Amino acid sequence: MKKTTLALAIAVASLTATAANAAYQDNTFYIGAKLGWSEMYNLDANKVRLYDEDGYRTGIKTSDRSNLGGGAFVGFQANPYLAFELGYDWLGSAKYKRTWSANHADHTKAGNSKITAQGVSLTGKLSYPLSFITDDLDIYGRGGAMVTIAKWRNNGDYKDAYRREGGTKTDVSPVAALGLDYRINEDFTTRLEYQYVHHIHTDSKASPDNGLVSLGITYRLGSPDVAPPPVEVKTQENRYVLNEDVLFAYAKADLKQEGRIALDNLLTTLVKINPTQSAIVVIGHTDRIGSESYNQKLSEQRAHSVMRYLVAKGVPADLISARGMGKAQPVTGSKCNALRGADLKACLAPDRRVEIEVKARNIQEVRVNQTTH
Numbered sequence: 001m002k003k004t005t006l007a008l009a010i011a012v013a014s015l016t017a018t019a020a021n022a023a024y025q026d027n028t029f030y031i032g033a034k035l036g037w038s039e040m041y042n043l044d045a046n047k048v049r050l051y052d053e054d055g056y057r058t059g060i061k062t063s064d065r066s067n068l069g070g071g072a073f074v075g076f077q078a079n080p081y082l083a084f085e086l087g088y089d090w091l092g093s094a095k096y097k098r099t100w101s102a103n104h105a106d107h108t109k110a111g112n113s114k115i116t117a118q119g120v121s122l123t124g125k126l127s128y129p130l131s132f133i134t135d136d137l138d139i140y141g142r143g144g145a146m147v148t149i150a151k152w153r154n155n156g157d158y159k160d161a162y163r164r165e166g167g168t169k170t171d172v173s174p175v176a177a178l179g180l181d182y183r184i185n186e187d188f189t190t191r192l193e194y195q196y197v198h199h200i201h202t203d204s205k206a207s208p209d210n211g212l213v214s215l216g217i218t219y220r221l222g223s224p225d226v227a228p229p230p231v232e233v234k235t236q237e238n239r240y241v242l243n244e245d246v247l248f249a250y251a252k253a254d255l256k257q258e259g260r261i262a263l264d265n266l267l268t269t270l271v272k273i274n275p276t277q278s279a280i281v282v283i284g285h286t287d288r289i290g291s292e293s294y295n296q297k298l299s300e301q302r303a304h305s306v307m308r309y310l311v312a313k314g315v316p317a318d319l320i321s322a323r324g325m326g327k328a329q330p331v332t333g334s335k336c337n338a339l340r341g342a343d344l345k346a347c348l349a350p351d352r353r354v355e356i357e358v359k360a361r362n363i364q365e366v367r368v369n370q371t372t373h
Helices: 257-273 292-312 341-347
Strands: 002-010 028-041 056-064 066-077 082-102 109-129 137-154 166-183 188-197 209-220 236-243 280-285 320-324 353-360 363-372
Touching (some): 028 188, 082 137, 082 209, 109 166, 137 188, 236 257, 257 292, 292 320, 292 353
Parallel strands (some): 280 320
Antiparallel strands (some): 028 066, 028 209, 082 109, 109 137, 137 166, 166 188, 188 209, 236 353, 280 353
């Protein structure tokens, strides 16, 4: 024996929503700027005198390698923990003194040199909330690459091994940063950050690293405090009409085999409709032949017969109801008025019907489980 069970899982729509103070809203953009102190490292790595390609003994002595730095950036927040940033940084400049002498010379000459650097970076930013301190504080790390533009100039007696007075070099350097984000509100965030750029390439003898300590501020576009548009809940109503002559014998309320087959076919359709709670109504109608009380009772009996059959097939009893309308709502109008006997009975067949109303809204799941016993 094969039994078909119709399981209807109902989702109740929420009419109110609470605003969540999320760390960062997904798929939003932000802009920002930063200002701080920049320092060039490893300029004095060549304090020990070396011989260059032309046989000159050279050396570097740093005199001023720290000054103002800063930049601006735009970011895309992919999720609360991951963002991507495109930024511009002014990395500052460094001044240093270079010395040189020929192999055979006892005297040493010197000249002043200067390097300035800037760059455009693309980095990924991973954040982690420090909720044990406050919900508004995150620690983050950034990493990626920076296209650096370095300029240098040599003054005085000294020229480098290629006898150039200056030049510009564009190259790619790795960049990494570590910082703290503090949310002032949904729109503004401050950040304290240390950024490190490794090996800013130049054609000069000095190719430094750079460290930048900065304080920044960001403004988030499309703030999460903007209320989302209201959700429109639509109710879909479906009406199915089954002729009572198919379901029942004349003046009877017991389902015929033909009627059971018709209702089994309807069950397959109901699976696709997704009815909601208390949304299935079975309505019985009769023709005008007979008294009002007789037709009212017959319509109710037939409606309840259909309802009981659907419940037996798996429709939850609390989702379905039945009522009879008797002969109060005919659909034939006056077209049968001139007929009598069998002709009148045949003409009034559309009035003898069972209507099943199904209203569908906010459904999560409707499925059919078939078990064989």
